[in-house]
Amino acid sequence: MRPRAPAAGPLRSWELVEGWGMAVAAPARVLRPRGVDEIRAAFAQARRDGVPLGLRGGGNSYGDAALNSRGHVLDISRMDRVLRWDPATGLAELEPGVTVRQLWQRSLPDGWWPRVVSGTMFPTMAGALAMNVHGKNNFAAGTFGEACVEFDLVLPSGEVRTASRERDPDLFHAAIGGLGLLGCFSRVVLHTHRVHSGDLLVKALRGRDLREVMQLMEQRRATSDYLVGWLDGFPRGEAAGRGLVHAARYLRPGEDADPRRTLAVGYQELPPYVLGFPKAEVWRVLRRLNNDAGMRAVNAAKWLAGRVEAAQNPYRQPLAAFSFLLDYVPNWKYAYGTEPGRHGLIQFQSFVPHAAAHDTFLELLARCRGERLVPYLLVLKRHRPDPFWLTHAVDGWSLAMDFKLTPDNRARLFAHARAMAELVLAAGGRFYGAKDLVLGAGALARFIPTAELQRFLDLKRRLDPEGLLQTDLSRRLLAGLLPGAPGA
Numbered sequence: 001m002r003p004r005a006p007a008a009g010p011l012r013s014w015e016l017v018e019g020w021g022m023a024v025a026a027p028a029r030v031l032r033p034r035g036v037d038e039i040r041a042a043f044a045q046a047r048r049d050g051v052p053l054g055l056r057g058g059g060n061s062y063g064d065a066a067l068n069s070r071g072h073v074l075d076i077s078r079m080d081r082v083l084r085w086d087p088a089t090g091l092a093e094l095e096p097g098v099t100v101r102q103l104w105q106r107s108l109p110d111g112w113w114p115r116v117v118s119g120t121m122f123p124t125m126a127g128a129l130a131m132n133v134h135g136k137n138n139f140a141a142g143t144f145g146e147a148c149v150e151f152d153l154v155l156p157s158g159e160v161r162t163a164s165r166e167r168d169p170d171l172f173h174a175a176i177g178g179l180g181l182l183g184c185f186s187r188v189v190l191h192t193h194r195v196h197s198g199d200l201l202v203k204a205l206r207g208r209d210l211r212e213v214m215q216l217m218e219q220r221r222a223t224s225d226y227l228v229g230w231l232d233g234f235p236r237g238e239a240a241g242r243g244l245v246h247a248a249r250y251l252r253p254g255e256d257a258d259p260r261r262t263l264a265v266g267y268q269e270l271p272p273y274v275l276g277f278p279k280a281e282v283w284r285v286l287r288r289l290n291n292d293a294g295m296r297a298v299n300a301a302k303w304l305a306g307r308v309e310a311a312q313n314p315y316r317q318p319l320a321a322f323s324f325l326l327d328y329v330p331n332w333k334y335a336y337g338t339e340p341g342r343h344g345l346i347q348f349q350s351f352v353p354h355a356a357a358h359d360t361f362l363e364l365l366a367r368c369r370g371e372r373l374v375p376y377l378l379v380l381k382r383h384r385p386d387p388f389w390l391t392h393a394v395d396g397w398s399l400a401m402d403f404k405l406t407p408d409n410r411a412r413l414f415a416h417a418r419a420m421a422e423l424v425l426a427a428g429g430r431f432y433g434a435k436d437l438v439l440g441a442g443a444l445a446r447f448i449p450t451a452e453l454q455r456f457l458d459l460k461r462r463l464d465p466e467g468l469l470q471t472d473l474s475r476r477l478l479a480g481l482l483p484g485a486p487g488a
């Protein structure tokens with residue numbers, strides 16, 4: 001379809017739609033259906049207005065994955081009912097706008113925890129499936145899609161298709177991780193994981209450089225359910241890539257003397273104060289430190305405090321506190337600025353096969369210091385491959401780097417990130433649509449095998465011949481390859 005300027009709609013339905021990192025924002029008419037018929041009506045509305053439609057869940061993708069600056073946005077967050085919850089099997093049937101938070105709050109009191117959660121609890125089921133999100137347990141439990149039993153997808157034709165591994169496996173493996181381009185999820189069925197306590201047993205470890213951090217994680221892989229590394233991006237030389245590792249495992253039956261207490265939602269709620277400040281105000285404090293000198297000091301302090309933590313015996317920590325550390329500080333992103341489109345952060349998360357990961361990440365760190373564009377937060381995870389067609393996963397590692405964006409550094413930061421992307425692609429690495437803002441046309445073809453990419457594009461052409469479903473991300477990555485995309 002050839003996008004035209006959208007017809008004027010009621011003023012209140014036009015909103016400034018942001019990427020979570022605030023680096024990009026675009027006005028769009030936002031449609032919020034409450035059921036399948038209203039999803040179909042939204043498709044019809046976009047057709048009438050001659051514009052493409054971008055799907056959006058909770059808006060937690062850092063970049064432009066849930067933005068559509070050339071048309072309307074369909075936001076499914078109002079479809080948020082738990083349709084069925086079975087405390088005997090841990091099977092959940094959910095509307096697409098149910099958040100990870102709603103899911104664990106429903107399942108945990110019955111002794112079940114979502115198999116895979118992202119670092120924040122606000123993504124929706126649809127957003128988590130469309131991006132096939134991973135958690136700190138990716139090496140052991142796989143991705144969000146691997147926990148999915150079946151889903152309903154409303155196709156651009158209006159037909160509702162049910163897909164599972166047995167029934168329509170192509171659609172199942174293409175739509176999970178399919179960037180919201182094949183249809184709109186309207187129902188999701190998921191397995192959850194049986195737990196015998198609301199706590200995890202956590203051990204902190206300290207690595208003097210990147211190699212030691214990675215070795216510590218490898219050594220703990222077989223005995224941990226969760227593994228996450230934090231790196232200090234500032235030191236150079238022998239200390240480059242120094243950091244802390246947190247290795248955690250579920251408690252076994254009988255290890256928690258009072259599981260009813262720890263499984264309660266109230267026990268899991270994150271505390272109202274952080275370091276003595278009301279948590280809603282903490283971003284204002286962080287804002288004062290949000291510069292190179294301040295963040296160098298914060299990272300160094302965390303590294304030093306890690307010495308005490310690593311000397312301790314394993315300790316118990318609530319599942320929510322371990323899983324959603326970043327949610328401790330509401331709106332922490334405002335520490336990076338509060339003017340969408342000008343100030344904010346971009347995250348550069350690259351996925352690199354095991355053999356090349358250490359040297360590639362070390363080189364990325366060196367380049368950041370060389371360019372004086374040092375990421376303020378760095379998170380390292382261990383991954384395993386999965387069967388979804390557009391997967392970002394590798395048998396290897398990911399390093400997520402948060403960079404501060406300002407009007408002054410914007411051009412330089414994007415150029416730096418693109419140069420880093422070249423290095424990662426040359427090492428056989430992959431990228432993740434939920435975090436990307438820098439890759440250009442043709443990049444997908446450099447890391448998704450040709451057969452998978454062609455299969456996906458063929459399916460897209462069959463299910464959406466007019467190119468109704470598009471986002472800014474899809475136009476950026478698939479320019480020239482899809483109907484309706486520029487250059488097609």
Ligand SMILES: Cc1cc2nc3c(=O)[nH]c(=O)nc-3n(C[C@H](O)[C@H](O)[C@H](O)COP(=O)(O)OP(=O)(O)OC[C@H]3O[C@@H](n4cnc5c(N)ncnc54)[C@H](O)[C@@H]3O)c2cc1C
Binds near residue numbers: 058120
């Ligand atoms: C602080 C923070 C920490 C994070 N940590 C992690 C992490 O540890 N691991 C990880 O994997 N990710 C992580 N993320 C990224 C986040 O999990 C993903 O971006 C996720 O997709 C967000 O879900 P959402 O509901 O907000 O979807 P959105 O960001 O709104 O949309 C994501 C995608 O889903 C598509 N979509 C939305 N609704 C539908 C629908 N009904 N049908 C089909 N497609 C649809 C959109 O078009 C878009 O392509 C993190 C994000 C933040 C902000």
